[in-house]
Amino acid sequence: MSNVNALYQQRIAAGDLRPDPVQQDVMPQFQRIADGLTADPVKRGLFRRAAPPPAPKGLYLWGGVGRGKSMLMDLFVDSLGDIPVRRVHFHAFMQEIHSAMHEARQRGVDDAIAPVAADVASSVRLLAFDEMQITDITDAMIVGRLFEALFAADVVVVTTSNRVPDDLYKNGLNRQLFLPFIELIKGKMEIHELASPTDYRQDRLQGSQVYFAPNDASARAQISAVWTDLSGGEASPLTLEVKGREVVLPAFRNGVGRASFYDLCGKMLGPGDYLSIAQEVKVLVLEDIPRLSRNNFNEAKRFVTLIDALYEARVRLICSAAAQPEMLYVEGEGTFEFERTASRLREMQDKDWGQSDT
Incomplete structure (x- = not known):
């Protein structure tokens, strides 16, 4: 496992990146998550098995296009070593969820979200989503329950987006049903704007x-x-x-x-x-x-x-x-x-x- 800030500085030294104080400001957030994922188990007494440490809050990194959000997230993922992590475009992930739910329903499962979320949670400790954007009513109706299940299973989520959380699914059909998901994001993830002036x-x-x-x-x-x-x-x-x-x-x-x-x-x-x-x-x-x-x-x-x-x-x-x-x-x-x-x-x-x- 590497230090994400060290990887960032190496890229600068190699001439692949230019120093950007706004990008540098997000490094403590990544390190906070990495530290939480590698924390020691919590001791609970002489005869009780140690408990896993509580999952750290995730990160919702938003800002204009071209500011380096995806690049920073990729550096963070690269720094995590053997920690089970998956990096995927958010839209592609939701397509997979739809397909898996369809298969679950064909097997006669009434609540298809539960087994699908359990499968995801069993394979990763951290999900890194690129470009979270909700434009589809079906996604909007699924994503709240899906993320509730993932968070309940202590899966940490890091995501990039071009929109502040309050603007997700803006003006969408039945948006009032989507608002609890926005509050869930605010509760389970730190919101950090990458406000670099450079595209x-x-x-x-x-x-x-x-x-x-x-x-x-x-x-x-x-x-x-x-x-x-x-x-x-x-x-x-x-x-x-x-x-x-x-x-x-x-x-x-x-x-x-x-x-x-x-x-x-x-x-x-x-x-x-x-x-x-x-x-x-x-x-x-x-x-x-x-x-x-x-x-x-x-x-x-x-x-x-x-x-x-x-x-x-x-x-x-x-x-x-x-x-x-x-x-x-x-x-x-x-x-x-x-x-x-x-x-x-x-x-x-x-x-x-x-x-x-x-």
């Missing part, structure tokens, strides 16, 4: 090329290098459930998604799907945009809808394409309407694009 994700892209055309070997190599830099070279698929259907981003990590044009525009996706993607990702790497015409009219329409969703959500777009925006769609029905999309693609290449969202 490190944008800094990485500052002045960097984000639109690569033509889509040749050089473009593919450059966009892969950008992806590796932003994701650390590690990623897993992200499955979003939209109105009972699954929408899959093939690669996702720390708010950065990667997909091909075909993945998102070659399939029968609609505005709701693209809005859900835009809510989940802060940066999207989109590859292999072809020339558009009457021959792929449906794909072109979906591409227009996708760009609109990304634009409105201020998502940073990095893409490779067959041609510059103005030359992507030069013949056939829809060329006039595409002029707005081409203009947005140009605007989204600006070095300051997306910063107003933070």
